[in-house]
Amino acid sequence: MNLVRPIASYGKPAAATLGLVDVDIHPRVRDLSEFRPFVSDADWHRLTTYGIHARHGFAKGYPFPKAAPLACRRDAWPPGGGPPASDLPFLQEQLLDRYGLDVGVLNPLQPSGQGDVNDGLSVALTSAVNDWQIEHWLRHEPRLRGSIVVPYEDGPAAAAEIRKRAGDPRFCQVFLLSRTCEPLGRQRYWPIYEAAAEVGLPVGIHAFGYSGHAMTSTGWPSFYVEEVQEHATSAQAQVASMVVEGIFDRFPGLNVVMIECGFGWMPSLAWRLDGAWKRLRDEVPHLTRAPSEIMREHVFVSTQPIEEPERPEHLLDAMEWIGWDRILFASDYPHWDFDDPRMAIPSFIPEEKRAAIYGGNANRIYRFR
Amino acid sequence: MSRHVVAPVSEIPPGGRKVVEAAGKRIVVFNLDGEFFALLDRCPHQGSQLSGGILCGLTQSDEPGHYRFSRAGEFVRCPWHQWEFDIRTGKSWFDPRRTKVRHFPAGVAEGSELVEGPYTAETIPVRVEEAYVVVEA
Amino acid sequence: MTASAIDCDLHPGVPSVATLLPYMDEYWRHTLVERGIEVLESASYPPNAPTSVRADWRGPKGRAPSTVGELQTQALDRWGAAFGVLNPLFPVQLPFSRDMSAAMARAVNDWIRAEWLDRDDRLRASILLPNGLEDALAEIERLAPDRRFVQAMVLCMGETPIGRREWWPLHAALEKHGLPLAIHAGSAWRHPPTSVGWPSWHVEEYTSNIYGFQATLASLVTEGVFAKYPGLKVVLVESGVSWLPAFLWRLTKSWKGVRFEIPWIDRPPAEIVRDHVRLTVRPFDGPEDAEQMKRLLDHLRSDELLLWATDWPHAHFDGDDTIPPGLPEGLLTKIMVDNPRATYARLAEGVSA
Numbered sequence: 076m077n078l079v080r081p082i083a084s085y086g087k088p089a090a091a092t093l094g095l096v097d098v099d100i101h102p103r104v105r106d107l108s109e110f111r112p113f114v115s116d117a118d119w120h121r122l123t124t125y126g127i128h129a130r131h132g133f134a135k136g137y138p139f140p141k142a143a144p145l146a147c148r149r150d151a152w153p154p155g156g157g158p159p160a161s162d163l164p165f166l167q168e169q170l171l172d173r174y175g176l177d178v179g180v181l182n183p184l185q186p187s188g189q190g191d192v193n194d195g196l197s198v199a200l201t202s203a204v205n206d207w208q209i210e211h212w213l214r215h216e217p218r219l220r221g222s223i224v225v226p227y228e229d230g231p232a233a234a235a236e237i238r239k240r241a242g243d244p245r246f247c248q249v250f251l252l253s254r255t256c257e258p259l260g261r262q263r264y265w266p267i268y269e270a271a272a273e274v275g276l277p278v279g280i281h282a283f284g285y286s287g288h289a290m291t292s293t294g295w296p297s298f299y300v301e302e303v304q305e306h307a308t309s310a311q312a313q314v315a316s317m318v319v320e321g322i323f324d325r326f327p328g329l330n331v332v333m334i335e336c337g338f339g340w341m342p343s344l345a346w347r348l349d350g351a352w353k354r355l356r357d358e359v360p361h362l363t364r365a366p367s368e369i370m371r372e373h374v375f376v377s378t379q380p381i382e383e384p385e386r387p388e389h390l391l392d393a394m395e396w397i398g399w400d401r402i403l404f405a406s407d408y409p410h411w412d413f414d415d416p417r418m419a420i421p422s423f424i425p426e427e428k429r430a431a432i433y434g435g436n437a438n439r440i441y442r443f444r
Numbered sequence: 445m446s447r448h449v450v451a452p453v454s455e456i457p458p459g460g461r462k463v464v465e466a467a468g469k470r471i472v473v474f475n476l477d478g479e480f481f482a483l484l485d486r487c488p489h490q491g492s493q494l495s496g497g498i499l500c501g502l503t504q505s506d507e508p509g510h511y512r513f514s515r516a517g518e519f520v521r522c523p524w525h526q527w528e529f530d531i532r533t534g535k536s537w538f539d540p541r542r543t544k545v546r547h548f549p550a551g552v553a554e555g556s557e558l559v560e561g562p563y564t565a566e567t568i569p570v571r572v573e574e575a576y577v578v579v580e581a
Numbered sequence: 582m583t584a585s586a587i588d589c590d591l592h593p594g595v596p597s598v599a600t601l602l603p604y605m606d607e608y609w610r611h612t613l614v615e616r617g618i619e620v621l622e623s624a625s626y627p628p629n630a631p632t633s634v635r636a637d638w639r640g641p642k643g644r645a646p647s648t649v650g651e652l653q654t655q656a657l658d659r660w661g662a663a664f665g666v667l668n669p670l671f672p673v674q675l676p677f678s679r680d681m682s683a684a685m686a687r688a689v690n691d692w693i694r695a696e697w698l699d700r701d702d703r704l705r706a707s708i709l710l711p712n713g714l715e716d717a718l719a720e721i722e723r724l725a726p727d728r729r730f731v732q733a734m735v736l737c738m739g740e741t742p743i744g745r746r747e748w749w750p751l752h753a754a755l756e757k758h759g760l761p762l763a764i765h766a767g768s769a770w771r772h773p774p775t776s777v778g779w780p781s782w783h784v785e786e787y788t789s790n791i792y793g794f795q796a797t798l799a800s801l802v803t804e805g806v807f808a809k810y811p812g813l814k815v816v817l818v819e820s821g822v823s824w825l826p827a828f829l830w831r832l833t834k835s836w837k838g839v840r841f842e843i844p845w846i847d848r849p850p851a852e853i854v855r856d857h858v859r860l861t862v863r864p865f866d867g868p869e870d871a872e873q874m875k876r877l878l879d880h881l882r883s884d885e886l887l888l889w890a891t892d893w894p895h896a897h898f899d900g901d902d903t904i905p906p907g908l909p910e911g912l913l914t915k916i917m918v919d920n921p922r923a924t925y926a927r928l929a930e931g932v933s934a
Binding site: 342358 | 630631632737738739740741742743745768771772773774775776777778779780781782783784785787788789791792793795796797799800803804821823824826827828830831832833834835836838839841842843849851864866867868873876877879880882896897
């Protein structure tokens with residue numbers, strides 16, 4: 076028979092001299108029963124009878140059906156069964172070991188209860204997800220870190236969950252989704268920032284969630300491809316809100332990481348906000364410095380999905396304008412738009428800047444080193 | 445380039461595929477209705493293994509709202525970013541001129557021809573009664 | 582050069598509903614007065630906000646300029662222009678009643694003709710479109726014969742994305758008449774100004790226009806409007822411009838992977854946009870640094886996208902600094918003259934009513 080040599084471990088990219096940190100991995104339950112030990116009988120009943128219910132009408136699935144099953148890479152389904160990223164050994168093999176990751180940050184998506192219409196279920200399930208991260212992942216794999224998943228539409232409850240988990244050094248950030256009922260700078264969310272700043276954790280804001288409003292300010296689009304496009308847009312609205320509402324001055328030390336929202340829009344948003352602020356300063360006296368300055372200090376972005384300009388070198392401009400110290404590598408494993416660490420960050424980026432992207436910036440923001 | 449015997453035909457039924465090695469390259473062989481095609485098992489985008497992708501047909505359209513489906517099973521969709529490659533040519537559908545995966549001539553040879561050489565038989569024992577997929581790489 | 586410039590975004594102010602009454606039929610003339618409907622003002626442009634009217638252009642009691650004389654003094658004669666395109670922002674899109682919207686739109690368009698187009702040969706205008714599709718089509722048919730109307734206008738935030746098929750009769754009509762579709766900043770306020778709800782500050786709402794443009798452009802492209810109507814041009818007016826390159830990077834990248842969802846898109850979205858879409862240059866949300874601006878303009882990958890505009894009387898610049906900082910001298914003729922002439926074919930015809 077024809078012998079195909081096994082693919083050797085790909086290894087860490089050579090430029091990852093400050094370490095390789097992946098700030099966006101999506102672990103998933105094999106099935107809901109993995110949450111059972113962490114929820115009350117009543118909450119379990121609710122979960123299994125009435126289900127998770129985000130602010131949309133699809134009891135199963137999503138308003139914009141994905142282009143691949145579970146929006147995952149075809150090759151990420153564990154041989155032993157279960158959905159992608161539900162099996163630790165396979166995740167270790169296919170991601171952590173293969174690429175020599177030093178640290179991987181878990182960002183659990185649905186089912187998580189975040190944004191659920193039922194506040195009680197949201198509180199219960201998000202806490203269960205945090206317990207589940209510990210028991211199924213963090214306890215067994217020292218390279219992984221967790222995110223404190225919170226019921227963000229309930230500020231005080233979210234703050235309580237943050238304070239509860241803050242003592243566990245395996246949790247490295249607070250985790251929100253990007254489509255919330257109100258813009259994230261609004262007062263109802265301030266308890267979250269207060270708690271995060273108090274315990275010294277960054278806030279990661281990841282694409283998705285369902286705000287309860289039309290998916291765009293001009294109504295509901297037709298296609299999944301429009302939703303993919305829209306994540307960048309709602310991220311802009313969120314950054315604008317957080318900046319203009321002044322949360323970074325109100326809660327000193329607060330940093331946010333925009334995860335899986337793209338990043339090419341950052342410079343144009345900064346220019347736009349600066350222009351508006353210049354003309355409309357009278358409206359926002361609490362904003363004592365230029366929005367671009369605030370963004371430059373407090374807003375970080377993950378790389379995935381890496382921008383792919385027609386002229387690849389234009390990427391250098393975008394990254395330069397954002398700031399080489401504010402860009403964090405992410406793979407988005409196991410989703411279909413996964414970025415391979417060896418391939419996604421172009422080699423025409425100078426080596427020391429790639430090192431910052433691969434690990435230096437994340438180590439600093441998350442205090443891994 | 446030399447011709448490599450990579451597998452007995454019986455191991456790759458129509459609609460099937462097999463990853464083989466030839467000339468040090470990892471190659472995925474497809475059987476489309478009895479015809480064999482060989483592509484480098486490496487997506488030109490970020491290097492995923494195309495062999496892990498699904499087979500799909502070609503969806504075209506003459507106007508929005510109309511979907512014209514053809515060539516079922518003749519495209520492989522990269523398991524990651526889902527770029528569509530024509531198995532027959534290795535060309536991507538969205539940019540056939542510049543974005544393609546290397547393809548290798550592939551065909552079938554009878555065992556009786558092969559025992560006479562010159563073929564690089566790797567470690568495949570060739571039987572006269574069988575037919576084999578041969579890839580030029 | 583400025584004498585031959587074409588200013589593609591000027592805003593004639595409608596002082597009040599009373600101004601429009603002479604241009605309405607008996608029913609509307611009476612009912613609007615009886616019901617006390619004296620004003621129609623959009624939260625997109627709060628009348629007293631510094632950005633809505635530059636301070637030195639305000640009239641008595643701070644009112645927005647509303648006469649052709651003010652336009653001439655403050656802008657057209659002052660800076661020089663061969664043509665100026667009027668884009669009325671009287672918010673006829675706001676009323677939920679289609680009939681009220683249509684009556685208002687018709688009146689504005691007729692007022693524009695009588696008080697502006699008839700009084701200065703340099704002036705051209707957008708057909709201000711009402712909410713209802715049938716009413717919009719009727720207004721296009723009514724006014725297209727007047728060659729001084731050079732495009733038809735909607736806002737970047739409407740009720741449903743303008744690429745959707747229910748809007749296709751509109752695109753068909755515009756393509757047939759050779760009229761571009763102008764998408765202007767502002768909202769019909771059917772939805773909050775962001776997909777994540779209502780922001781607190783006008784600074785945010787002002788910024789939110791770019792989200793509306795992004796969603797609108799994504800819709801136009803992915804729904805295949807340009808595939809179905811290859812003769813249609815779209816002008817993004819007051820869009821800010823600088824968000825466009827990264828927007829196209831993302832859309833083009835996505836398309837490569839989910840092409841099979843929208844198979845009528847048979848070439849990169851970036852190419853489609855460069856062929857069909859134009860953008861006015863004020864505001865230009867860009868860097869002040871000339872070198873950075875040069876790089877940003879490179880990202881647009883076409884010299885033919887940009888159209889000159891001062892956006893009078895909105896406040897973007899001080900004094901007579903009409904040119905956005907960093908815009909290279911060598912590009913100005915294209916932006917001020919060539920690109921607008923190529924976009925608005927009717928400009929070549931000279932004046933006719």
